[in-house]
Amino acid sequence: MDSTYYAVIFTSQQAETIKGYDEMAQTMESLAKQQPGYLGIESARSQIGITVSYWENLEAIKNWKANLDHQMAQKLGRKQWYAWYKVRICKVEREYEFKK
């Protein structure tokens, strides 16, 4: 990719009770995909969860953070689903890929 883009690294530790989490995560992923400036998402979970979403610019990230449904999900996340999380907003400076 020639143009600059951004990554949001979201690392999290789930709480003991995560009722409703999977549905909400799925809903939020669908919603993120409809946002202007959305480029992609990658997720994995074992001991901790790591979700990286990719965005065209900082404005797109800001708008997604401020989205009302997403705000509600964030609030529920802090109340019910997460023991901790950390968000890092990053500028992708270089990338390379390997395919077999």
Next chain:
Amino acid sequence: MDSTYYAVIFTSQQAETIKGYDEMAQTMESLAKQQPGYLGIESARSQIGITVSYWENLEAIKNWKANLDHQMAQKLGRKQWYAWYKVRICKVEREYEFKK
């Protein structure tokens, strides 16, 4: 954290045979931790694997990439363990954290 730092996002799809992978991953993690400029590492794997390592500066990332043992691991990775991988080198511009 006040000062700028960098994240290397490594996303990967494992090949069907991954004999020897776990040992090598562990060895590489131990080795990374001894590198100058190393700040931390976070890993998760489910459908895909995501490993994010954090570094003080681009020089530290370059040195780690060029480390001879790591070079050998990268070569074996391409030959045996990965169907694909993508590496993104990112500047962390902002971060925030939640703890219960």
